Amino acid sequence: MASAASAPSRAEVLSLFRSLLRTAAKFTDYNVREYAKRRTIDGFRENRGLSDPSSIASAFADGRNQLEVAMRQVVVYSLYAPKVKSVMEIGSG
Amino acid sequence: MAAALRPAILRHIRIPVRTVSRSRPLACLNPLSTSMIRSMSSHGDDHLTKEEVIERVLDVVKNFPKVDPSKVNPDVHFQKDLGLDSLDNVEIVMALEEEFKLEIPDKEADKIDSCSLAIEYISNHPMAV
Numbered sequence: 001m002a003s004a005a006s007a008p009s010r011a012e013v014l015s016l017f018r019s020l021l022r023t024a025a026k027f028t029d030y031n032v033r034e035y036a037k038r039r040t041i042d043g044f045r046e047n048r049g050l051s052d053p054s055s056i057a058s059a060f061a062d063g064r065n066q067l068e069v070a071m072r073q074v075v076v077y078s079l080y081a082p083k084v085k086s087v088m089e090i091g092s093g
Numbered sequence: 094m095a096a097a098l099r100p101a102i103l104r105h106i107r108i109p110v111r112t113v114s115r116s117r118p119l120a121c122l123n124p125l126s127t128s129m130i131r132s133m134s135s136h137g138d139d140h141l142t143k144e145e146v147i148e149r150v151l152d153v154v155k156n157f158p159k160v161d162p163s164k165v166n167p168d169v170h171f172q173k174d175l176g177l178d179s180l181d182n183v184e185i186v187m188a189l190e191e192e193f194k195l196e197i198p199d200k201e202a203d204k205i206d207s208c209s210l211a212i213e214y215i216s217n218h219p220m221a222v
Contacts, residue, residue, distance in 0.1 A: 010179070011203075018183050
């Protein structure tokens with residue numbers, strides 16, 4: 001289904017990174033939220049050194065798909081939001 | 094008999110109308126009147142002071158895992174002075190958004206690449222908490 005996309009520009013990659021982080025921040029569940037943030041950062045950092053345009057394009061497409069998954073899951077999780085805050089979210093002091 | 098009684102009673106009840114000369118100017122038109130200055134109003138305190146913004150921005154940057162806190166000062170540039178890359182830049186701006194409860198549009202966020210720009214943007218943002 002994905003057409004042969006040309007390599008994304010630097011701005012597009014950073015925009016995808018930001019969108020993923022923003023979406024991750026919307027999760028109501030502490031664990032999933034932290035995981036999504038961590039995974040985004042690790043994933044982008046891991047692929048930082050890619051130089052081949054087709055692998056960059058496929059990694060970008062992967063990221064796009066993950067963004068869609070995350071956006072859907074934010075909605076689903078919000079329907080079952082926990083009533084009590086996780087202990088990790090209680091500020092220190 | 095009732096006819097004579099009625100005016101007598103009304104005369105007793107009715108208060109005579111007096112006209113007051115409006116020579117005294119309205120107080121609200123006088124700009125120097127102290128009633129204009131709401132000295133007890135706390136509305137002006139809603140905005141953050143510059144020092145508070147600087148302190149909180151520096152705290153966020155110092156707490157960033159890849160940053161060496163001793164190098165952080167209000168003039169520091171994220172990529173040139175702290176050795177961060179563009180991904181770290183996005184992360185730091187996200188952390189600042191969380192700290193000040195802001196939503197910075199992408200175009201503006203791309204321009205913030207140093208502490209001084211961050212401090213300036215946040216200080217000028219009306220919604221910063």
